[in-house]
Amino acid sequence: MAHIIALANQKGGVGKTTTTVNLGAAIASLGHRVLIIDADPQGNATSGLGIKKSTIEPEHEIYDVLVHGVSLADVIIPTSHDNLEIVPATIRLAGAELELAPVMARETRLKEALNLISDEYDYILVDNPPSLGLITINTFTAADSILIPVQAEYYALEGLGQLLNSITQIKSLLNPNLDIEGVLLTMVDARTNLSNEVENAVRNYFTTDQVYKTVIPRNVRLSEAPSHGLAIIDYDPKSRGAEVYGKLAEEVLAAHDNI
Numbered sequence: 681m682a683h684i685i686a687l688a689n690q691k692g693g694v695g696k697t698t699t700t701v702n703l704g705a706a707i708a709s710l711g712h713r714v715l716i717i718d719a720d721p722q723g724n725a726t727s728g729l730g731i732k733k734s735t736i737e738p739e740h741e742i743y744d745v746l747v748h749g750v751s752l753a754d755v756i757i758p759t760s761h762d763n764l765e766i767v768p769a770t771i772r773l774a775g776a777e778l779e780l781a782p783v784m785a786r787e788t789r790l791k792e793a794l795n796l797i798s799d800e801y802d803y804i805l806v807d808n809p810p811s812l813g814l815i816t817i818n819t820f821t822a823a824d825s826i827l828i829p830v831q832a833e834y835y836a837l838e839g840l841g842q843l844l845n846s847i848t849q850i851k852s853l854l855n856p857n858l859d860i861e862g863v864l865l866t867m868v869d870a871r872t873n874l875s876n877e878v879e880n881a882v883r884n885y886f887t888t889d890q891v892y893k894t895v896i897p898r899n900v901r902l903s904e905a906p907s908h909g910l911a912i913i914d915y916d917p918k919s920r921g922a923e924v925y926g927k928l929a930e931e932v933l934a935a936h937d938n939i
């Protein structure tokens with residue numbers, strides 16, 4: 681059975697997609713079978729891995745799995761990276777929140793779909809939209825754990841209480857075994873006091889073992905890679921970004937006794 685990890689923070693621009701793509705590729709490079717599920721209507725993980733929206737077959741995206749009950753096996757596509765596959769998303773997914781609203785068992789749609797394929801993978805990483813709506817409820821219900829990227833900036837802690845409340849609610853109502861996988865500091869600039877203060881504040885807010893030792897610095901190569909449709913490890917394997925996502929992958933694998 682795969683470990684299913686949802687990457688979530690209802691704030692936009694904190695590094696969810698960057699982490700999904702690059703952690704996924706780094707884990708795959710270490711020999712594990714990885715599936716990325718793009719559950720954000722913006723489809724940034726999809727395009728960031730080089731999948732052109734125009735090449736996605738009609739009714740072969742995550743929207744159709746959630747709304748029309750299409751099986752995941754039918755919508756998975758390979759990427760240019762070995763051991764790394766993706767379920768793509770397009771803007772059609774934005775309709776799912778409304779279309780699912782009156783549907784029975786609407787919170788467990790993704791979980792049921794994943795049950796049928798999770799044996800095929802070691803890790804399934806789910807990229808989330810910047811909101812706590814029905815899509816996120818589906819991903820939290822399907823997941824074993826949540827990885828929370830936190831951007832090292834002034835308002836970093838704002839909204840985390842709400843996110844943790846949502847996790848607690850899903851735990852009590854739908855998914856009792858849901859864990860926090862880890863909290864990841866992103867876009868850290870170690871030269872600034874602010875970055876250091878935020879890092880300390882985040883480490884105080886959570887328990888020590890919840891926050892990854894690895895922090896992700898600002899690295900321009902990380903922001904360039906998606907426009908080439910490549911994970912950082914393929915775009916610039918010698919970059920600082922590739923190095924830190926490799927370290928993070930080792931930390932995640934070690935937590936699951938996979939290294």
Ligand code: ADP
Binds near residue numbers: 691
């Ligand atoms: P989210 O998915 O949470 O909205 P993204 O991963 O898309 O956030 O990141 C937001 C923007 O910041 C993107 O343009 C991305 O390329 C850039 N970015 C993310 N992480 C880094 C980093 N460590 N260094 C530099 N740019 C980054």
Ligand code: MG
Binds near residue numbers: 720
């Ligand atoms: Mg994103």
